[in-house]
Amino acid sequence: MNFTKEFTPIEKSRMKLSITVKQDEVQNRYALLTKKYAKQLQIPGFRKGKVPVKVLEQKFGDTLRAETYDEVIQNVLEEVFESADKYSRPLPYSQPELDGTPDFKLDSDLVFTVLYDVLPKVEIAKTEGFTVSVPEVSVTDADIEKELVLIQERNALVIDCGEGDTVKNDNIVTINYVQLDDADAEIESSKRDDFVFTIGKGQFHYGVDDELIGMKKGEEKVIVKTYPAEHIDKQLAGKTIKLKVVVTALKRKDLPAIDDELAQDVSEKYKTLADLKADISKNLTRQVEDVLERKKTDNLLKQMAEANPIELPESMIKAELEGRWAMLAQRLGMSSEALEKLTIDINGKLSKASAMTEWRAEAELRLKTRIIVEKLLEERGITASPEDVEAEYVAIAERTGASAEDVKKHYDGKPREKEYLLDDIKEKKLYAQLFEKSTVKPGEKLTVEQLLGEGAADVGTDA
Numbered sequence: 001m002n003f004t005k006e007f008t009p010i011e012k013s014r015m016k017l018s019i020t021v022k023q024d025e026v027q028n029r030y031a032l033l034t035k036k037y038a039k040q041l042q043i044p045g046f047r048k049g050k051v052p053v054k055v056l057e058q059k060f061g062d063t064l065r066a067e068t069y070d071e072v073i074q075n076v077l078e079e080v081f082e083s084a085d086k087y088s089r090p091l092p093y094s095q096p097e098l099d100g101t102p103d104f105k106l107d108s109d110l111v112f113t114v115l116y117d118v119l120p121k122v123e124i125a126k127t128e129g130f131t132v133s134v135p136e137v138s139v140t141d142a143d144i145e146k147e148l149v150l151i152q153e154r155n156a157l158v159i160d161c162g163e164g165d166t167v168k169n170d171n172i173v174t175i176n177y178v179q180l181d182d183a184d185a186e187i188e189s190s191k192r193d194d195f196v197f198t199i200g201k202g203q204f205h206y207g208v209d210d211e212l213i214g215m216k217k218g219e220e221k222v223i224v225k226t227y228p229a230e231h232i233d234k235q236l237a238g239k240t241i242k243l244k245v246v247v248t249a250l251k252r253k254d255l256p257a258i259d260d261e262l263a264q265d266v267s268e269k270y271k272t273l274a275d276l277k278a279d280i281s282k283n284l285t286r287q288v289e290d291v292l293e294r295k296k297t298d299n300l301l302k303q304m305a306e307a308n309p310i311e312l313p314e315s316m317i318k319a320e321l322e323g324r325w326a327m328l329a330q331r332l333g334m335s336s337e338a339l340e341k342l343t344i345d346i347n348g349k350l351s352k353a354s355a356m357t358e359w360r361a362e363a364e365l366r367l368k369t370r371i372i373v374e375k376l377l378e379e380r381g382i383t384a385s386p387e388d389v390e391a392e393y394v395a396i397a398e399r400t401g402a403s404a405e406d407v408k409k410h411y412d413g414k415p416r417e418k419e420y421l422l423d424d425i426k427e428k429k430l431y432a433q434l435f436e437k438s439t440v441k442p443g444e445k446l447t448v449e450q451l452l453g454e455g456a457a458d459v460g461t462d463a
């Protein structure tokens with residue numbers, strides 16, 4: 001097609017594309033379209049396929065011209081974008097928009113302009129001289145003991161408490177509850193039966209665990225509780241409520257001894273308690289190292305993003321946020337649309353708008369660091385050699401207990417996972433280069449629990 005084009009980058013990674021299509025191209029397209037409809041249309045007074053062009057133009061001229069211009073514009077844009085480089089093509093989620101209204105005339109060239117978002121074109125000027133602090137964390141005997149206690153609880157038997165026993169910390173209670181209004185009438189919308197939770201674990205959103213301690217099975221109680229203004233649940237914050245509660249069941253955990261037998265119950269690979277402890281220590285140490293490495297890398301990339309400003313197009317940010325929203329919906333087992341209709345959040349403040357606002361800064365940082373990493377990988381020509389891949393197979397085998405050959409077979413049978421693995425190898429090589437030119441220093445001292453959270457050892461169990 002005979003046309004000229006001009007790309008003009010504008011602010012926030014947007015592109016202005018100006019195109020001039022020669023008059024004869026437009027006229028030829030118009031003539032072809034007119035002939036096509038002349039053969040297809042049936043107009044009173046004329047046989048089908050015998051409608052004169054002039055009659056067709058009199059009746060449908062505006063429609064024919066509009067369709068002509070639409071086809072010409074679409075065809076030209078497809079041709080332009082097919083040959084354009086990645087910094088001139090529109091992002092997949094950025095639909096080109098006409099800038100103004102083109103002057104549609106058959107007796108002159110068609111001139112039009114479109115605007116759209118493009119991949120940010122960046123120059124990474126600063127890649128070295130950063131200082132990265134990494135927390136200091138050591139796995140202690142106390143950490144291993146905490147994990148053993150959690151394993152003990154997971155392997156406990158749940159049994160009914162005796163007649164006359166009262167609610168204590170760590171008991172598992174079943175209750176019926178309902179809120180009362182100022183006249184002590186039940187608020188039906190708050191009513192719930194057979195709610196099960198463990199006392200003292202923060203699992204009941206009304207937070208009345210302490211008030212339930214001492215109650216017996218079958219006992220009813222009206223609890224009056226005032227919540228502070230800064231309470232996490234906005235529906236309770238600053239309010240005083242009356243909650244009628246009936247304890248319908250009371251159970252406790254019968255904990256096994258922490259010994260060789262418990263270790264054998266966890267997995268047949270453990271013969272003694274010492275074996276289990278060694279595995280807990282190994283898993284905790286590996287997880288600590290992995291998290292610290294990730295924190296170290298994230299810290300460096302954040303500093304690089306701050307030192308190398310990038311203008312992100314709005315459509316890119318929106319797509320990232322929409323992706324996060326979809327992932328949240330998937331985790332909750334619902335559609336994005338269904339989640340959007342919800343008005344209550346675990347944090348007491350979820351709406352789609354508030355979530356997007358809360359996530360925006362992190363989403364922007366993630367996008368910027370991703371762009372920086374991809375740019376540096378491209379500039380430095382970093383690849384994953386066969387030797388790199390084999391070494392990664394061996395490392396994975398050591399972590400998982402599988403053989404390197406089995407790991408290789410797994411990835412050879414899953415091309416997409418193999419691609420992710422290759423990307424990971426290349427990124428690790430890049431990070432190693434970057435850290436050679438920056439300083440890593442010890443940061444604050446943290447416990448394993450502060451770094452990983454509770455119950456992180458993740459030792460294997462047999463069914």
